[in-house]
Every structure is written in C-alpha cells, then in structure tokens.
Amino acid sequence: MIRDLIVIIFTAMLVNNYVLVKFLGICPFLGVSKKLHSAVGMGLAVTFVMLLATAATWPIHTYLLTKFHLEYLQTIVFILIIAALVQLVEIILKRYLPALHRSLGIYLPLITTNCAVLGVAKNNITEGYELFIEAMANALGCGLGFLLAMVLFAGVRMRIETAKPPKCFEGMPITLISASIVALAFYGFAGVIDNMFM
Amino acid sequence: MWKNFLKGIIRENPVLVLLLGTCPTLAVTTSVANAFGMGAAATAVLLGSNIVISALRRMIPDKVRIPSYIVIIAGFVTVVEMVMHAFVPDLYEALGVFLSLIVVNCIILGRAEVYASKNRVLDSAVDALGMGVGFTLALFAMASIREIFGSGSWMGFEIPILSDFTIPILVNSPGGFFVFGILIAIVNAVTKRKTGRDFGCAGCPSAAVCGANDGSLQNAAHKDHAAGSGKGPDDTAEEGGK
Numbered sequence: 001m002i003r004d005l006i007v008i009i010f011t012a013m014l015v016n017n018y019v020l021v022k023f024l025g026i027c028p029f030l031g032v033s034k035k036l037h038s039a040v041g042m043g044l045a046v047t048f049v050m051l052l053a054t055a056a057t058w059p060i061h062t063y064l065l066t067k068f069h070l071e072y073l074q075t076i077v078f079i080l081i082i083a084a085l086v087q088l089v090e091i092i093l094k095r096y097l098p099a100l101h102r103s104l105g106i107y108l109p110l111i112t113t114n115c116a117v118l119g120v121a122k123n124n125i126t127e128g129y130e131l132f133i134e135a136m137a138n139a140l141g142c143g144l145g146f147l148l149a150m151v152l153f154a155g156v157r158m159r160i161e162t163a164k165p166p167k168c169f170e171g172m173p174i175t176l177i178s179a180s181i182v183a184l185a186f187y188g189f190a191g192v193i194d195n196m197f198m
Numbered sequence: 199m200w201k202n203f204l205k206g207i208i209r210e211n212p213v214l215v216l217l218l219g220t221c222p223t224l225a226v227t228t229s230v231a232n233a234f235g236m237g238a239a240a241t242a243v244l245l246g247s248n249i250v251i252s253a254l255r256r257m258i259p260d261k262v263r264i265p266s267y268i269v270i271i272a273g274f275v276t277v278v279e280m281v282m283h284a285f286v287p288d289l290y291e292a293l294g295v296f297l298s299l300i301v302v303n304c305i306i307l308g309r310a311e312v313y314a315s316k317n318r319v320l321d322s323a324v325d326a327l328g329m330g331v332g333f334t335l336a337l338f339a340m341a342s343i344r345e346i347f348g349s350g351s352w353m354g355f356e357i358p359i360l361s362d363f364t365i366p367i368l369v370n371s372p373g374g375f376f377v378f379g380i381l382i383a384i385v386n387a388v389t390k391r392k393t394g395r396d397f398g399c400a401g402c403p404s405a406a407v408c409g410a411n412d413g414s415l416q417n418a419a420h421k422d423h424a425a426g427s428g429k430g431p432d433d434t435a436e437e438g439g440k
Contacts (some may be wrong), residue, residue: 021371023225075298076272115299168387176379183372
C-alpha cells in the first residue's frame with residue numbers, strides 16, 4: 001500500500017511531470033518563473049490548490065456524479081468547484097492567516113483558470129484511482145512535480161537574463177528552447193521509476 | 199469586417215503573436231489530424247461563447263463576469279465534447295484531457311473579456327472566427343513541422359525519404375518546446391517585430407489580479423491592449439502594476 005502510494009507520487013512528479021512532459025500549466029511556468037522567490041510561491045500555491053481540488057472533486061465525482069449517471073456534467077462541475085474553492089481559500093487566508101496570504105495570496109486568483117489544476121482533477125478520474133488516498137497521492141505528486149519544474153527553470157532563466165541570444169530569439173523563443181532542454185532532462189526519467197521500486 | 203477577421207489570423211495571431219493558449223499548442227501538435235481537431239473544437243467553443251457573451255453583455259453584472267463567462271464556456275465545451283465523442287471517437291481519445299481543458303484556455307476567456315464583453319454580436323462572431331482560424335493555422339503549421347520531421351508522415355500519409363530519417367524527439371515533449379521556440383523566432387525575424395517581448399499577458403483575464411508580473415511586463419501588456427483592441431481595460435493594467 002505505502003509502496004503503491006510512493007510509486008504514484010514519484011510517477012506523477014518525475015515521469016509524468018505535468019509541465020515538462022504533459023504540457024499542463026505552461027502559462028504560469030513561463031510567466032512566473034522569472035524569479036526564484038515567485039517560482040517557489042507559485043509552486044506551493046499550485047500544490048496546495050491541487051490537493052484541495054482533488055479532495056473536493058474526487059468524492060463528488062465518485063459518490064455523486066457517477067451514482068446518478070451525470071458524468072457529462074464533469075467539466076462544468078469541476079471548474080465551478082475549483083473556482084469557488086480558490087475564492088473561499090483566498091477569503092479564509094486573508095482573514096485568518098494574513099502573512100501566508102501576503103506570500104501566496106497573489107497567486108491564488110491566477111490558479112483558478114490554470115489548466116494544471118483542472119487537469120489533475122480530470123486525470124484522477126480517467127486514471128481510475130479507486131481509493132481516495134491514491135487520488136490525493138497523485139495530486140501531491142503532480143504539485144511537487146510542478147514545484148520542481150518551476151524551481152529548476154527559475155534557475156535556468158536567471159542565467160538567460162544575462163546571456164545575449166540572437167535578436168529574433170530574445171524573450172520568449174530562447175525561454176522555450178531552454179525549456180526544451182530542461183524537458184529533455186525529465187525525458188530521461190521515463191524508465192527509472194519501474195526499476196527503482198519493483 | 200474583413201479586417202476584423204484577418205487580424206486574428208495575422209496581426210494578432212493568438213498563438214504566435216499574443217502567445218496565448220500555449221498548453222494545447224504544445225500538447226496536441228504531435229500530428230496534423232490532432233491539431234486540426236483541436237483547432238476546430240476550440241473555434242466552435244470560441245464562436246459559441248463569444249456570441250452568447252456578447253448578447254448577454256449588458257445583463258452580466260461586472261462583479262461576477264469571470265465566473266459567468268466560465269460557466270458559458272464550460273457549457274459549450276461540454277457540447278463539443280459530447281459531439282466529438284459521438285462522431286469522431288478516435289480524435290476524442292487522442293485529444294484526451296485537452297479537449298475539456300478548452301474551458302481554461304486563455305484565448306477563449308481572453309476574447310470574452312477583451313472583445314465580446316464590449317462589442318456587438320456580429321463583430322464578436324467575426325472576431326471569434328478570425329481568432330479560431332488563426333489558432334488552427336498556427337497549430338497546423340507547428341503540427342506539420344513536427345509530424346513531417348518527427349514521424350516522416352503528413353496527415354497520416356508516409357513521406358518516402360523522410361520516413362527513413364525521422365527525428366523521434368520532435369514528437370515528444372522536448373521537441374514541442376523546441377519547435378514552438380523556433381517558430382516564434384521565425385515570426386519575430388520575418389515581421390521584424392520589436393524584440394524582447396515576453397510572455398503574453400495581454401489577453402489573460404487574470405492580468406489585473408496577477409501581482410507576479412513585474413512592471414515591464416505590465417507595460418508591455420498595456421501597450422498591447424492599446425494597440426490591439428483599442429478599448430483595452432487600461433485601468434486593470436495599471437492596477438496590476440502596483
């Protein structure tokens with residue numbers, strides 16, 4: 001059981017890294033990775049919201065939508081739940097944990113329409129996790145994978161800032177090409193997990 | 199009217215110029231057929247949501263406009279999902295989670311916020327068509343490069359010599375970033391656009407609340423608004439810059 005969960009977490013984090021392998025959440029990955037500080041903040045906020053979204057959407061899908069054959073409502077229900085949750089969390093943080101709100105709060109509204117969060121909620125269903133804890137482990141792995149990719153890429157980007165690429169490559173193109181090299185590194189994880197735990 | 203349509207294809211191409219909707223661009227362009235399917239689905243959703251949002255623009259209260267837009271968009275996405283599941287099940291499987299992720303595609307929410315909420319129904323429909331075709335063409339260009347060199351075929355037809363010398367990495371994730379980067383660089387070089395443009399927050403509905411961007415980025419977004427729609431939400435751009 002524990003081993004299964006660890007395998008799920010590491011698979012989601014390294015092999016199926018949401019940003020670099022599955023192309024989910026590219027917007028924050030490219031938009032907020034300029035500085036290490038904001039990259040960490042965004043990564044933590046996304047991890048938190050992913051866990052929260054899974055905790056809400058998985059039971060609702062399993063015990064409500066499937067039971068009454070309402071699966072076709074999945075997209076609408078999930079996006080509404082996530083949007084409402086994020087708003088709620090923001091209000092609660094602002095009221096009771098202002099310090100945390102100052103450091104993470106600014107990223108929360110951005111996350112509402114982040115495809116990585118909706119992607120986790122949907123993937124939990126399509127991958128057919130039968131236990132709640134498995135879905136949560138998957139969400140944790142995805143969030144940590146996002147954080148890892150953000151932090152690694154923030155380091156790479158600080159170097160790009162001082163480099164001088166050809167004129168037409170300045171800005172976005174050179175960022176994408178360095179993202180491609182970072183993705184190449186993650187590509188190497190493909191066979192690792194199976195051999196490590198099996 | 200014609201100009202309004204063309205702007206989405208060339209001058210304000212959502213993918214290559216405004217740099218929006220990068221997730222599906224990178225993910226579904228492994229084959230031309232997938233790219234076409236994604237483009238068509240997104241165009242259908244964009245057209246529907248732009249028309250409805252534009253028609254309801256006086257009825258939707260300003261404070262809850264983003265949630266309202268999301269519900270409208272989610273409704274159209276569900277329709278498109280069900281249609282594709284019924285008539286093109288192969289494509290439905292191939293696009294997978296990205297089909298339902300059209301809900302959170304910045305292009306659609308961005309057009310709703312920047313254009314449809316301020317313009318007449320007919321103009322919004324034309325704008326949606328232009329943007330949709332622009333999105334499809336950009337996906338098509340990128341998918342062609344990736345499929346021809348990555349798997350030596352085009353639209354499923356094998357290309358004689360190239361199929362012996364494929365570059366498989368192009369159809370995998372690193373190749374996606376690489377081809378997209380090169381494509382934007384080519385657009386930059388051809389149009390001789392002022393370089394140094396960064397990630398596009400221009401059409402992003404969260405731009406106003408996004409404190410993560412530094413001043414320069416906000417200014418760039420601000421200029422885009424001014425140059426692009428002419429009716430850009432100036433106040434929001436400034437608010438975000440604080």
